[in-house]
Amino acid sequence: MTQAPQYLLALYIAQHRDEPPISSGTVAEMLGRSGATTSETFQRLAGHGLVTYEPYEGATLTEDGWERAAELHETYVTLSWFFRDALDLEEHELKAMRLANDVSTVVSEQLAATLLQDELDDRAGE
Structure with a gap:
């Protein structure tokens, strides 16, 4: 599986x-x-x-x-955000879906915090 x-x-x-x-x-x-x-x-x-x-x-x-998929979804959203905004990848959703299970919760949470901080920093600089 x-x-x-x-x-x-x-x-x-x-x-x-x-x-x-x-x-x-x-x-x-x-x-x-x-x-x-x-x-x-x-x-x-x-x-x-x-x-x-x-x-x-x-x-x-x-x-x-549902519980397992909800956990995967959190990582998927973070990866999709990263692939789209930071890397400007096409098919970012599909790529995120394929990798969501391979990224630990800790890494996903740290990546989300970094992306959020970068976004806040960008807004503050405007």
């Missing part, structure tokens, strides 16, 4: 936009993956109790899945 966190995070974001269940196609499009791969991953996540999954209908995060 090496890429499972990406799917949890994408599902979390999609559930904020639409009512669950979220189709495999929606998450596949968000991640640039195939619908078949996404369906297989949803089945594995269901086996671990992180989602409920119904073929041809979609997936919904369970309480455990």
Whole structure:
């Protein structure tokens, strides 16, 4: 389940936009993956109790899945902000989604504090 966190995070974001269940196609499009791969991953996540999954209908995060995805989302937001504003990267959201699980909470919090301080310093200098 090496890429499972990406799917949890994408599902979390999609559930904020639409009512669950979220189709495999929606998450596949968000991640640039195939619908078949996404369906297989949803089945594995269901086996671990992180989602409920119904073929041809979609997936919904369970309480455990929601908690895990919420943690990932905080890091995702920080990375996305950094990639967009500091590095001016294209596809910053996708890159952040793919790395969110690999960045520790401590690093994410320090990066967010640095970005916030830089933004405050920029505003003070205006």
